[in-house]
Amino acid sequence: MASKPLWTYEAHTLHDLFCEGAVSAEEIVTSHLARIRAVDASVGAFLYVDEAGAVAEARRQDQWSAAERRERPLSGVPVAVKDNIVTQGMPTTAGSKILGEFVSPYDATVVVKLKQAGAVIIGKTNLDEFAMGSSTEHSALAETRNPWDLSRVPGGSSGGSAAAVAAQLVPLALGSDTGGSIRQPSSYCGIVGMKPTYGRVSRYGLIAFASSLDQIGPMARSIRDARLLYHVIQGADRHDSTALSSAGDRTVSGGPWRIGVPREYFGEGMDAGVRRLTEAALERLRGMGHALVEISLPHTSYAIATYYLIAPAEASSNLSRFDGVRYGMRAEGRDLLTMYEKTRDEGFGAEVKRRILLGTHALSAGYYDAYYLTAQKVRTLIRQDFDKAFQEVDFIVTPTTPDVAFRRGERDDDPIKMYLGDVYTVTANLAGIPGLSMPAGVADGLPVGLQWLAPGLADTALFDAAATLEPQMEPMVWPMGVEA
Amino acid sequence: MSQYQVIIGLEVHVELKTATKLFCGCSAAFGGDPNTHTCPVCLGMPGVLPVINQEAIRLAVRSALALNCTVRAVSKFDRKQYFYPDLPKAYQISQYDQPLGEYGWVTIRGADDAAKKIGVRRVHVEEDAGKLNHLGQRLGDATGSLVDLNRAGVPLIEIVSEPDLRSAEEARLYLTELRAVLSYLDVSDLRMEEGSMRCDANVSLRPEGFAGSLEDLPRVEIKNVNSIRNVQRGIEYEVIRQTELLAAGERIVKETRGFDDATGKTYSQRSKEEANDYRYFPEPDLPPLVLDPQWIADMKRGLPALPDAIRADLVGRGIPEKDAEVLVLDREAYEYWREATALFQDERLVTNWMLSDLSRLINARGESFANSGVRPEGLVELLGLIQAGTLSGRMAKEVLEAMFESGQTASQVVKDKGLSQITDAGAIQSIVDQVLHDNPAVVQDFLSGKEKALAFMVGQVMKQTRGQAKPDLVNQLLRDSIQKNYAASQD
Numbered sequence: 001m002a003s004k005p006l007w008t009y010e011a012h013t014l015h016d017l018f019c020e021g022a023v024s025a026e027e028i029v030t031s032h033l034a035r036i037r038a039v040d041a042s043v044g045a046f047l048y049v050d051e052a053g054a055v056a057e058a059r060r061q062d063q064w065s066a067a068e069r070r071e072r073p074l075s076g077v078p079v080a081v082k083d084n085i086v087t088q089g090m091p092t093t094a095g096s097k098i099l100g101e102f103v104s105p106y107d108a109t110v111v112v113k114l115k116q117a118g119a120v121i122i123g124k125t126n127l128d129e130f131a132m133g134s135s136t137e138h139s140a141l142a143e144t145r146n147p148w149d150l151s152r153v154p155g156g157s158s159g160g161s162a163a164a165v166a167a168q169l170v171p172l173a174l175g176s177d178t179g180g181s182i183r184q185p186s187s188y189c190g191i192v193g194m195k196p197t198y199g200r201v202s203r204y205g206l207i208a209f210a211s212s213l214d215q216i217g218p219m220a221r222s223i224r225d226a227r228l229l230y231h232v233i234q235g236a237d238r239h240d241s242t243a244l245s246s247a248g249d250r251t252v253s254g255g256p257w258r259i260g261v262p263r264e265y266f267g268e269g270m271d272a273g274v275r276r277l278t279e280a281a282l283e284r285l286r287g288m289g290h291a292l293v294e295i296s297l298p299h300t301s302y303a304i305a306t307y308y309l310i311a312p313a314e315a316s317s318n319l320s321r322f323d324g325v326r327y328g329m330r331a332e333g334r335d336l337l338t339m340y341e342k343t344r345d346e347g348f349g350a351e352v353k354r355r356i357l358l359g360t361h362a363l364s365a366g367y368y369d370a371y372y373l374t375a376q377k378v379r380t381l382i383r384q385d386f387d388k389a390f391q392e393v394d395f396i397v398t399p400t401t402p403d404v405a406f407r408r409g410e411r412d413d414d415p416i417k418m419y420l421g422d423v424y425t426v427t428a429n430l431a432g433i434p435g436l437s438m439p440a441g442v443a444d445g446l447p448v449g450l451q452w453l454a455p456g457l458a459d460t461a462l463f464d465a466a467a468t469l470e471p472q473m474e475p476m477v478w479p480m481g482v483e484a
Numbered sequence: 485m486s487q488y489q490v491i492i493g494l495e496v497h498v499e500l501k502t503a504t505k506l507f508c509g510c511s512a513a514f515g516g517d518p519n520t521h522t523c524p525v526c527l528g529m530p531g532v533l534p535v536i537n538q539e540a541i542r543l544a545v546r547s548a549l550a551l552n553c554t555v556r557a558v559s560k561f562d563r564k565q566y567f568y569p570d571l572p573k574a575y576q577i578s579q580y581d582q583p584l585g586e587y588g589w590v591t592i593r594g595a596d597d598a599a600k601k602i603g604v605r606r607v608h609v610e611e612d613a614g615k616l617n618h619l620g621q622r623l624g625d626a627t628g629s630l631v632d633l634n635r636a637g638v639p640l641i642e643i644v645s646e647p648d649l650r651s652a653e654e655a656r657l658y659l660t661e662l663r664a665v666l667s668y669l670d671v672s673d674l675r676m677e678e679g680s681m682r683c684d685a686n687v688s689l690r691p692e693g694f695a696g697s698l699e700d701l702p703r704v705e706i707k708n709v710n711s712i713r714n715v716q717r718g719i720e721y722e723v724i725r726q727t728e729l730l731a732a733g734e735r736i737v738k739e740t741r742g743f744d745d746a747t748g749k750t751y752s753q754r755s756k757e758e759a760n761d762y763r764y765f766p767e768p769d770l771p772p773l774v775l776d777p778q779w780i781a782d783m784k785r786g787l788p789a790l791p792d793a794i795r796a797d798l799v800g801r802g803i804p805e806k807d808a809e810v811l812v813l814d815r816e817a818y819e820y821w822r823e824a825t826a827l828f829q830d831e832r833l834v835t836n837w838m839l840s841d842l843s844r845l846i847n848a849r850g851e852s853f854a855n856s857g858v859r860p861e862g863l864v865e866l867l868g869l870i871q872a873g874t875l876s877g878r879m880a881k882e883v884l885e886a887m888f889e890s891g892q893t894a895s896q897v898v899k900d901k902g903l904s905q906i907t908d909a910g911a912i913q914s915i916v917d918q919v920l921h922d923n924p925a926v927v928q929d930f931l932s933g934k935e936k937a938l939a940f941m942v943g944q945v946m947k948q949t950r951g952q953a954k955p956d957l958v959n960q961l962l963r964d965s966i967q968k969n970y971a972a973s974q975d
Contacts (some may be wrong), residue, residue: 003895010958028812085531086529086530086531092530094530099530102530103525104529104530104531105524105529106524106529108531203533204531204532204533205529205532207530207533208531208769210768211769212768212769238534238535239532239533240533240535240769241533241535241769241771242533242768242769242770242771269519313765314765314768316763317563317565317574317575317763318764320532320565320567320573320574320575321528321572321573321574322530323574324571325569325572326527326528326572326631327530337792338567340567360763362761363565363764363765364761364763365761365763368763368765371797372765425865469958
């Protein structure tokens with residue numbers, strides 16, 4: 001039996017201990033449930049914890065033979081799921097009031113894959129409503145705090161998942177990333193988060209925000225664990241026409257690499273601690289024998305504007321189905337139109353409404369060409385920036401965000417400032433390429449994230465590359481530790 | 485009244501006959517208890533994604549090719565957005581600016597027999613919406629509405645004509661021909677009453693001398709009419725209504741109108757002055773639809789014979805044009821005809837019997853050529869008996885009726901009813917003698933040159949033989965007997 005509490009272990013270790021028979025799945029699960037009970041009242045990572053279901057699943061797995069445990073790469077491992085990914089038998093809220101008491105009649109493909117891989121799904125994590133936001137403050141249902149400093153936000157929109165992993169409530173969590181929603185909270189919470197190439201993970205069962213940008217991805221405390229979770233959830237899906245198998249994956253040579261450093265990502269407005277730790281990480285890479293190459297991604301300055309046209313446009317369409325007719329909440333009205341209006345007025349929060357309005361406008365007759373179509377053209381230019389860059393370099397390394405976790409409430413009245421925080425992450429979504437955030441260290445008690453970008457379909461290579469840097473970095477001392 | 489030219493364009497929606505829906509695995513069958521042909525995808529549940537049904541694409545391509553369209557190797561899907569309870573996602577996945585097929589045509593022939601090509605602007609694929617069942621007698625006083633999503637997601641093609649139609653009659657001809665073409669493709673049930681074929685008609689009047697774009701004319705759309713006949717009636721009414729409005733110096737309002745079957749009138753449904761903005765944009769959940777040009781070419785080669793070719797073939801075989809038209813427009817009749825003529829050489833005789841007596845009996849019984857109790861081989865057996873002289877035409881009609889009633893074959897009926905034709909002169913002679921004896925005045929009429937008098941006597945003989953005497957033979961025997969026994973006294 002291990003000397004440290006089981007909740008401090010990484011996923012692969014827990015899985016090994018379970019396979020060896022050193023610990024039972026029930027012990028693993030109850031340890032994490034106890035940790036959640038002890039800590040989550042102050043963190044607020046979870047919207048729903050399925051204690052009974054998790055324990056029952058653990059007991060079921062404890063009946064498995066060693067071979068059966070080995071066959072399933074996540075057997076015995078507790079996993080949290082962002083609450084915009086649908087699950088049978090647990091509520092799915094998307095952090096919104098409009099879904100009411102909704103319980104999905106089907107499991108998302110990633111959830112099916114998790115279950116097949118033996119993962120024990122512990123519960124559903126908080127998020128900005130419909131994944132729209134960068135702080136998780138836009139959840140209509142709960143507050144989530146950054147485990148490193150409870151007065152600060154965990155980032156968003158996968159803030160619940162990031163906080164859960166950082167506070168060691170679970171070793172693994174699923175997030176979704178439309179403009180940085182995995183990488184930015186991973187950066188703010190000091191964990192590893194990865195947005196796969198668009199299409200490498202099925203979106204079936206992910207409540208769509210911006211369909212051409214959304215990707216589900218892994219969040220963990222180590223690259224090894226993130227990679228393990230990625231390999232479970234990736235792959236083609238007969239329910240998702242845009243999902244791709246590993247057949248087209250790209251490889252990258254074992255190094256030394258040419259690492260691109262885009263000058264546009266090191267401009268004004270970067271936090272001093274972020275700059276210092278990013279530059280230190282780049283020096284380490286140079287020290288490992290890689291060549292640092294200054295590159296230009298000239299259309300970067302248009303990325304935020306482009307993103308905030310395309311994403312709301314798609315969102316305005318995707319969120320139309322929440323109309324009070326078939327599921328979720330309904331505010332009764334004297335006629336159909338009034339019912340629609342009242343339901344959507346009462347059901348959606350301010351940030352969601354803001355984006356629906358933006359997107360509806362961008363798609364309206366007379367504005368479509370100027371806004372949506374132009375944004376799509378710029379999107380192509382941004383993609384071409386990366387195509388060109390990756391002809392010269394193997395990977396690109398940047399800060400994940402220009403700043404560290406900000407104080408709760410600080411950006412309530414300044415949505416533009418919140419949007420601008422996505423500047424380094426949205427480009428990967430617009431270009432469809434994979435991006436990974438890993439801890440670059442801690443500045444003044446708050447973690448800083450380092451972002452790796454790779455060519456499309458080089459997801460596995462991206463994990464491999466980031467994994468070589470991980471041992472060179474200061475080991476993380478996780479917040480809210482045993483002694484806390 | 486003639487200073488306006490009638491401009492009509494038709495939009496026809498056709499449900500494709502696939503086993504499953506366009507974007508999910510649910511049954512696409514008509515009917516079923518409400519919401520039993522549904523799944524998370526067609527219910528528009530959170531998180532679902534569409535996956536295209538390849539069979540629907542195959543049927544759509546087949547249709548587009550048969551309508552002489554150019555089929556795009558690359559087309560895409562778009563979202564057409566509006567809120568309504570029968571539309572679960574609040575958008576319909578359709579095709580906007582890159583439809584599957586374009587630049588086609590349908591040839592119609594009017595009473596003057598001049599062929600006219602009606603342009604087919606586009607054929608595109610889209611999903612059907614569900615249905616609302618209103619509680620109460622009419623929508624106006626409905627106390628509530630129940631949503632049935634069985635039909636939601638059933639594959640449709642929309643066939644948009646150019647505004648080339650100039651009268652309600654041309655619209656009728658176009659729809660009839662369009663339905664005939666599609667009927668040979670096995671792509672749809674084409675049942676207007678079940679909604680598997682639906683038509684919206686756009687009607688506008690062009691003032692003489694108007695040189696602008698037709699798009700600028702105020703257009704009235706008559707929605708969802710449930711039969712070809714009613715499309716025609718609706719257009720006829722609309723042309724009169726608009727003409728009268730203009731004559732009275734009033735303006736035509738661009739709007740959507742319904743058609744009332746009972747009154748034959750159209751009525752305003754909603755004004756399009758503040759046009760719906762559907763906010764179309766490319767469907768991000770579906771990759772572009774890419775078709776192999778070779779596959780498209782193979783599909784085109786694989787098309788069955790279509791009405792124009794069939795018409796030419798029938799007329800070439802000596803079938804009268806009017807009959808050929810009837811056969812072509814009813815695929816079941818044509819296939820019946822093909823089966824029958826494969827077994828029986830006299831194609832004219834087959835055609836005549838099919839289109840007169842058989843049609844009448846089938847219609848009277850509410851059957852069709854496809855499910856009629858008398859199969860082609862049964863009809864052919866009957867025609868064989870006529871040809872062999874065993875049955876007269878009149879007897880054959882009786883036998884055919886009996887075949888319908890009893891399900892027996894022609895020879896069984898003939899045997900049971902003792903109906904075979906009397907061809908033995910000896911057996912008829914005594915009856916002939918009797919008739920001549922009983923009708924001396926008629927005989928005299930005949931002798932004085934009234935040919936009709938003979939027909940009366942033939943009729944009398946036929947009556948006494950219960951129609952079984954061979955008419956030619958009776959005719960001959962009567963003439964011979966009169967010649968032999970009565971003509972002499974005249975001298």
